[in-house]
Amino acid sequence: MATAFADAKPAETENTVAVTATAQVATEVEPAEVAPAAAPGKVQELVTKFGKGLMAPVLGIVAFIALWAVLAPQVDTSLGALPGPVEVAEQGASLYGEWQASNEAKAEFYAVQDARIAAGTQAVAFDYAGSPTFLDQVGTSLKTVALGFALATLFAVPIGLAAGLSPMFNAAINPLVQIMKPVSPLAWLPIVTMVVSATITSADPMLAKSFVISAIVVMLCSLWPTLINTAVGTASIDKDLLNVGRVLRLGTFQKLTKLVLPSSLPYIFTGMRLSLGVGWMVLIAAEMLAQNPGLGKFVWDEFQNGSSQSLARIMFAVIVIGLIGFLLDRIMMMLQAFVSRNRTV
Template sequence: MVSAVFHSPLETMSAVGAEPVDPPATKVAPSQSVRAEPVEATTGTSTSSVRTARIPFDVRAAWLRVLPPVLGIGLLVLLWELVSLRSSSGLPTPVETFHQAVAVFSDPFYRKGPNDQGIGWNVLSSLQRVALGFGLAAAVGIPAGFMIGRFTFLSRMFNPLISLLRPVSPLAWLPIGLMVFKGANPAAIWTIFICSIWPMIINTAVGVQRVPSDYMNVARVLNLSEWKIVTRILFPAVLPYMLTGVRLAVGTAWLVIVAAEMLTGGVGIGFWVWDEWNNLNVRNIIIAIFVIGMVGLLLEYALIKLATAFTFEEVKT
């Protein structure tokens, strides 16, 4: 085995201006194999210590990200505790509500009759109504918004109607639904539909009207059909506005379904809240409030992620 020999540059220079001397060549027998030996660096550090530098963990940024939400929740719990201790109306404390929540969520899908079901079934029933009403509103509102924004005649025709009907409270439509559909469940879906359709129509129409005129001029020059104008030009440009309308609509729908179910009865998170109030079970009402907030937050977060995935603009809460 032949080991490599390293020479210092000072050793190979005999004087200033002298030519460098090449190290003598080493002959290796054909039967011998040359194997390179690991050589340590001259600085004394081993090769195992030379690794890719890791990105340092920013403790301060992580602490600033975690600390404010924890302080906010802690402040809420503290105020709740103070109010419950000084209240004479029997408001449960956070500890009592937590123990009740453990009991409620230990079996959220029980069935003991048509009006006595777990909180899981009630949430799923409310989500089902929201999905049906919201889906119908999207199927009608988004194409209507494209047409109103695309054609000036339709815009002038429907703008007064939208301005008149949009400020009406969604619950004001509930008696109309009960009279027309003769049932509590279709009436609740109708209420979700009528309150969800306006944000979709308005935001989609505004997005169509804000499409740059240069795009439409190019479409006229190329003699594109109306279908290609909608699918190739309008839809990509209007998508951020449309998703914003969808996000606003689903938030409104989830707010309205609770109040609608309180009035119509049946199975649903709104009916569950009203039923627990009739039973004077305030702890379950507080649990339902947190459940409603968490479900609404998850719906909002999912739609924000959807909007971020399909648009090039930064979508923030």
């Protein structure tokens, strides 16, 4: 019997230890299970922080619209009182309605033309000759600034890299850059117009002359920020880094792609953002004078029209121009973040 009780006591001790260990494990696990309860507090904190960051811009916009609505009726122009926010919004809706009506008329035109060709009553297909709507001209302006910005980047980045790597080349082109940089687009336009008109002599060119003229003017006025920032970024590369490239006997292309471009990338994108902003501003003036279909021509045509709705339409176009410029800058920032995500230098 004594032996049996002696054998039973260790079993009880093991059970006691097991229960104690289980309690300790439960005690240790319990905080981990309670931890997620704090998550809603963090979410609320993020929402509050986001709301505070959004509150000031919203209040500023609301205050501006309220001030505009109060002061606009008190300003008299040759076309009547200055339109308020409601009148401008109504003209924006009207312009959208004109775009929809134009698309319906265009679809009907092509449907009728296809039916005539199928029936044999018409032998040649014609393009729709309706006047461009506001949204069509927005698209034309975006295409123009895209071409001008692409040409500016194509010229500015290589020249900036060469200027940053070679002090002699930098000294050679610096006077030209300082002279050309402040030239107004209005001064470039007559020169570019004559050169393009003499170059493009085809009766049916691939790109319209007015479109090419506007794009080249945008290029000539917007390439300087990219060129200067690229040169500054390239010249500020750590010399020890370039010495490492020499020790590793990197070729010119490898040095550019592995050392120079990654190091100067923030400067290049800063210049490109500035160039895109300058190009978008220059475009409106170029389109006005070159009569290239776009936002600039739309504003000029409405000014020449002189109807009671023209001023509200011009103001709506100004708001659209500002919003597009803001969006283009945001797009460049996202592109910079995407390209720089794996930058190791």
